[in-house]
Amino acid sequence: MATHDELTGLPNRTLLTDRLKHGITQAARTNHKLALLFIDLDNFKNINDSLGHDVGDLMLKEASLRLKACVRDADTLARLGGDEFVALLVDVDIDIEQIRNIASRIVDFISASFPIRERSLFVSASIGISIYPDDGQDSTSLLKNADTAMYRAKERGKNQYQFFADEMKVIALQRMTIESGLRLALDAGHFTVVYQPKIELGSQRLIGAEALLRWDDPSLGPVSPTQFIPIAEHCGLINAVGDATIKIVLDQMRGWYNEGLELCPISINVSSHQLRNTEFARQLAAQISTSGVPAHLLCLEITESTLMQDIEISHQMLDQLTRIGLSISIDDFGTGYSSLSYLKRLPLSELKVDKSFVDNVDTDPDDRAITTAIINLAHALGLKVVAEGVERESHAEALITLGCEYAQGNHFHYPLYPGKFAALMGGNHRANA
Ligand code: C2E
Numbered sequence: 001m002a003t004h005d006e007l008t009g010l011p012n013r014t015l016l017t018d019r020l021k022h023g024i025t026q027a028a029r030t031n032h033k034l035a036l037l038f039i040d041l042d043n044f045k046n047i048n049d050s051l052g053h054d055v056g057d058l059m060l061k062e063a064s065l066r067l068k069a070c071v072r073d074a075d076t077l078a079r080l081g082g083d084e085f086v087a088l089l090v091d092v093d094i095d096i097e098q099i100r101n102i103a104s105r106i107v108d109f110i111s112a113s114f115p116i117r118e119r120s121l122f123v124s125a126s127i128g129i130s131i132y133p134d135d136g137q138d139s140t141s142l143l144k145n146a147d148t149a150m151y152r153a154k155e156r157g158k159n160q161y162q163f164f165a166d167e168m169k170v171i172a173l174q175r176m177t178i179e180s181g182l183r184l185a186l187d188a189g190h191f192t193v194v195y196q197p198k199i200e201l202g203s204q205r206l207i208g209a210e211a212l213l214r215w216d217d218p219s220l221g222p223v224s225p226t227q228f229i230p231i232a233e234h235c236g237l238i239n240a241v242g243d244a245t246i247k248i249v250l251d252q253m254r255g256w257y258n259e260g261l262e263l264c265p266i267s268i269n270v271s272s273h274q275l276r277n278t279e280f281a282r283q284l285a286a287q288i289s290t291s292g293v294p295a296h297l298l299c300l301e302i303t304e305s306t307l308m309q310d311i312e313i314s315h316q317m318l319d320q321l322t323r324i325g326l327s328i329s330i331d332d333f334g335t336g337y338s339s340l341s342y343l344k345r346l347p348l349s350e351l352k353v354d355k356s357f358v359d360n361v362d363t364d365p366d367d368r369a370i371t372t373a374i375i376n377l378a379h380a381l382g383l384k385v386v387a388e389g390v391e392r393e394s395h396a397e398a399l400i401t402l403g404c405e406y407a408q409g410n411h412f413h414y415p416l417y418p419g420k421f422a423a424l425m426g427g428n429h430r431a432n433a
């Protein structure tokens with residue numbers, strides 16, 4: 001089986017590479033094109049994690065049959081491993097329309113329900129396409145460019161195909177630079193954390209803070225978390241980045257505690273990938289107990305879309321985390337698709353109104369209406385509401401009128417360096433310290 005994949009019986013990477021090299025030689029001689037489709041199943045890991053590997057295997061077998069039905073006999077369909085497949089289309093007179101048809105058939109076939117063990121399961125496929133000779137002259141660059149285009153399809157929302165384009169090379173290069181920079185930064189400890197205060201709207205009293213990660217790279221300069229977090233997620237570094245963040249925050253809290261400061265609760269952002277790590281709660285509990293910081297002073301911010309991605313898994317994880325004593329905040333609320341009946345059952349304590357609604361809450365009646373609905377919903381569920389991204393006085397006034405109690409934003413405080421933030425907390429010295 002040196003040339004075939006055991007589970008699906010499809011050609012493996014070795015055989016694919018052989019066929020691709022052979023195809024390139026032929027196409028070069030006859031002046032024809034080839035197309036390479038890099039196919040990755042979306043969120044397949046969730047199926048494996050939640051339903052077990054044997055269900056995952058059945059799904060992969062069925063997916064490979066569906067893929068096989070989309071390509072022609074002369075084409076090669078290979079499995080690279082995991083949930084990654086590649087189709088090599090060798091038709092001599094292949095044209096873009098034909099490639100589009102095949103790619104969209106694959107997207108349709110894979111998104112149809114998979115009846116497995118009396119359940120209907122769903123996945124989707126993201127596909128990246130590279131074409132010989134336009135997008136690469138050799139097998140390595142064709143595969144790499146198809147992979148880059150596949151990544152773009154995921155970024156655009158998955159369940160679709162993308163042709164490779166030259167601009168993607170620039171983006172891919174930036175991504176690689178950031179990825180290798182991240183590895184170095186993790187080793188060298190180039191990360192820092194800033195703290196953005198959360199305040200009570202009426203009194204402007206400090207009620208907590210959100211820890212926000214900062215990376216100032218010696219050669220790249222400051223890189224925004226909106227840029228490097230998705231890359232860390234893609235290249236498998238997010239758990240290390242997340243651990244480093246938690247460690248920095250716990251060390252700082254411990255230090256402040258030792259100085260006799262009255263600590264306020266600190267929120268840490270966690271990514272969906274961290275939450276899918278079944279060891280996350282256990283590892284976090286160990287980190288917290290080593291630090292000696294009381295768990296009830298920590299809150300985790302989890303975005304609405306992450307929570308709703310796989311609600312059963314989220315629910316179990318949240319139960320584990322709250323048992324440790326942590327509280328949970330639902331971040332960017334209003335931008336995902338919440339199952340309202342579920343919200344009620346999850347052990348949440350706070351809801352953050354996304355900045356996109358706060359931006360025009362003082363001027364736009366629609367945003368006002370949405371914000372009102374979110375605030376009322378949160379209160380009905382017994383959750384604290386924090387409006388984020390408050391930038392002006394008129395935002396704050398509108399929010400107070402709508403009954404929102406807490407807020408965060410540059411109007412009150414920019415994210416603060418630890419020293420500044422400690423000074424702000426400094427007003428609150430522990431009575432017994
Ligand atoms: P987020 O969790 O929604 O964080 C709020 C972002 O809004 C922060 O940007 C904050 O600096 C910014 N912000 C706060 N007030 C205002 C305001 O009044 N006006 C404007 N224009 N912006 C405001 P930042 O620090 O760049 O973080 C961006 C995103 O990166 C965060 O969004 C979060 O999703 C992610 N992130 C940051 N730190 C971490 C981390 O440690 N772990 C993970 N997984 N994600 C993080």
Ligand code: CA
Nearest residue numbers: 210269301331
């Ligand atoms: Ca947040």
Ligand code: CA
Nearest residue numbers: 331332352388
């Ligand atoms: Ca947010």
